[in-house]
Amino acid sequence: MRVTFGVLNALSALVLLIGVFGVVQPRFWGLDVPLTLIALVELVSAVALVAKLPWALRALTIAAWVSFGLGVLVVSLILLTIVFLRGIHGDYGVAALAVSSLIVALLVPYTVVLPALELLWLKRQSVESRQ
């Protein structure tokens, strides 16, 4: 699982970095800073996991919590923005709702689901090592 999580974290980091700096325009610190932070801690933990460094699990714990926390925050902000715009503009059509939902659906696996799985795995690791 170490290598799997390492590879997945590296992939997530790349997807986030390419997504933020290669696709999203214009630059907005409110989105850029948290997503870049998530990508960097994931990248560090990925290197540590793949290289089997002694502090790899600790790095993964930090990466998973940071990703989970900031991921939940970013997803919350996007959802609240959608609701805010819906309140301001009224019924603005299915297409806009679909695009907004797609953005959230694309973010959730990397920023919420993966770190949650990692945290669950880390818990099991610590239980097994204590036994």
Place this chain on the structure above:
Amino acid sequence: MTPRILLRLLAVWLGTLSVCAIAIFYRVRLDRTRPPTGPYLVSVWERGERSARTVVESAPERAFEEAQSRRGARRIIEQIVDSAPILGRSWLLLGHSIVPARDGLSVSYQGRTAYATPDDLCKLEAYEFTFALGPVSLVMGIDVNKVLGVLARELGTEPGELLRSGSFRRFAVLSDAPYPRKIGEADLTLDVVKDSVQDAARYLSRNQRRDGSFRYELNAVTGADSSDYNYPRHAGATFFLARAGNQFQDPALSRAARRAGAYMKDRVTLRCGAHACVGEGGQVDVGSSALALLAYEELLSGGNEEFRAPVLELAGFLRAQQRPDGDFQHFYSVSEQHPIDIQVEYYTGEAAFALARAHRVSSDARDLEAARRALSFLVTRSSWFLGSRYFWGAEHWTCQVLAELWQRAPDRVALKFCLDWQAVNRNLQFDSPPAPSEYDGGISRGPFMAPRLTPTASRLEAAVATLEVARAAGVSAQEIETLERQIKRAFAFLLRYQFSPGPTYLMPKERQMAGGFPGSAVDLHVRIDYPQHAAGALLRYWELKQK
């Protein structure tokens, strides 16, 4: 973290998020459909400026009664239908809390309240704040600095202080102003269409200079004239004027078109190798020459023989620019005397259309073949590219080429292409409800912006051309009926916003603007190509109905 803790965390998160979402939604929303109960804002406008305003709770008709009879003064009564607070004190939130063309903004500060009504915001040109990032322009809500500046001045404070300490609300109003007009597809009679075309053509002829050029872009709310100019658009406006002059047998319009044609022929015609071309400077584009050719051909059919030779010369230039695959080299270096093989939007369609029309004059098989090949190039899409059903360019010229060639070189692939494109456009059309009734029929450019008139108008030029061919080609009655309804709804959208006479109380020079089509509900500028495309489409429809 155990699975149980994770589930609890997620449940808490979702619960909190739902509560926040519901609270935000109900805090910021407006009910525009409820009967108005709020105060009346009574404003007097003179020579395009607001000269007085009062807020009354009842009997608004008694306010500024004398203004009703004062020459040049116009009283506008707006009643607040609903209002909602602006969340937070942030520039960003304030900027995104106003719906363009529909919402006003009020602010209370130290016991006084100032209002910026939709008319005020239009006059300020504050509804769309355009943020330029390199080549990309983004519309980022309202122009907060402009609005804060005006409100702060009225309340005798600084904009920063007002943002920190003021209490802001957005509001919807019911106005007695006659703009946008209340027109539906059922009102679209041929007389209405003809009047609209004539008004637009007269707008162009009224705003023509003695040398034949036009006032390129007029700002209705300031009366200012842009210093820019663009030859393809000059040629396009000339083409429309010449058509209107010929169709309505209107000597004034024909004279204006002839002057505009002479301006291109005598002042901006250059040599591009063995041929004539239209433009200025060291490099020209095929668009100017193509649209000039269309204008010359129309002028020639109106009896102006001096344009015969230029038609043939420009056709030669366009043929020389064509590539073996049917596309064109879109530029020509005048200084180095060679074609430049770069392509941009529109020009291939314009060149194809021009060559198809040139063939009427020249009877030269090379012109017809060049136009046919260009049309084939434009409509051929690889069946391996799945996105071909979803991604479309601006094809308004393409479908006019289809109609122009149909009797001489019918292309069924092109017909299917144009019908498919119109089906895509139907999906982009605003439907009311849920869209605001005044936007019904317009082509959407996104959920948070007012639709622009010209993208709708240029699609209509293509739609009417497609309708003409669809009838001739025996397309099913149901598809034709669907297409015609789409066309009528879009025309109704355009006519609602034409300056006939428009919001004259906001205009310092209302006579100058009469007949023009603005950019959108919030962009009250008229550039020469706006009436060209809108009235050009209407004229095409009028012509079709005459047949």
